[in-house]
Each structure stands twice: as C-alpha cells, then as structure tokens.
Amino acid sequence: MVYVPSFMNYLDEYNKQKRNIHTVDDWVKFRNEWFDESQWPLKTPFQLTEESLRKRGPKKIAGRLWVYTTYMYDISPEARYEFFSALYNIGHPLLFNYSGPKTAENGWNQNCPYCEISTNEIGDDTCPVCTRKLLYSRVMD
Numbered sequence: 001m002v003y004v005p006s007f008m009n010y011l012d013e014y015n016k017q018k019r020n021i022h023t024v025d026d027w028v029k030f031r032n033e034w035f036d037e038s039q040w041p042l043k044t045p046f047q048l049t050e051e052s053l054r055k056r057g058p059k060k061i062a063g064r065l066w067v068y069t070t071y072m073y074d075i076s077p078e079a080r081y082e083f084f085s086a087l088y089n090i091g092h093p094l095l096f097n098y099s100g101p102k103t104a105e106n107g108w109n110q111n112c113p114y115c116e117i118s119t120n121e122i123g124d125d126t127c128p129v130c131t132r133k134l135l136y137s138r139v140m141d
C-alpha cells in the first residue's frame, strides 16, 4: 500500500498555514512541521528498476516532448504533487532570487509531479495527462 504523509490527513490546517507563509522563516517552519521526509519510505531498488523500465523516454504528449522524472520517496501521487506544488510555488520563490521570464533559455521547465513528467517546451500550463496545473521549476533548483 502506498504511503500517505500525514499532511494529507490534515489538509484544512495545512492549507490554512500554507496561506500564511510570507517569509523564508515562515517557509522553513512550515516545511519542518509538515514535510518530515525522514519519515517517508524510500523506494526500494526493485521499485526503482521497475520505474526505469516503465519510464522510457522522452515521449511526445499533446505536441510537446516530455521526459519522466523520479522521486526517491514512495509517497502517493497526490501527496507528491502537493509537496512539490508547495516547494516550487511557495518555498523556492522565497529562497531563490528569481528574475526574468520563465523560459527554457532561463533554465525553466514545466512539470507534473503527479504524472512524473517534465518538459522544457514551455506552453499550456495544464498537464496533458491528468489536467492538474503544471508547476514551473528551474533546472538549477
């Protein structure tokens, strides 16, 4: 059975606190409280092998070229999406001094942590597989 981190069981409180993150200190406190990765199970070597066989790429989806991504923790896709959504939309903008447009030339890609796909062909921000909103992240992050 897939592991669901505890923040997924307290989404009201989690979302309330998430809306009140305004500074790096707020983010660090939030991250420490909700994202205790040391408690999350790592994927097993078997799972990683199975994934790398399944995730042969790149793959053309809806006119864009995508590569598969892999996350080392074995958590539910919903939790993975929420974790990376908070990280990329809230944490990283506070931690890193972004400037300039979110283009591939500036190192940006669009990705869906739920489907574990990523593209540097920046475009429509709806995941072509699951219709969740794609997240922006930068290669150097």
Ligand SMILES: [Zn+2]
Residues within 6 Å of the ligand: 112, 113, 114, 115, 116, 127, 128, 129, 130, 131, 132
């Ligand atoms: Zn998706």
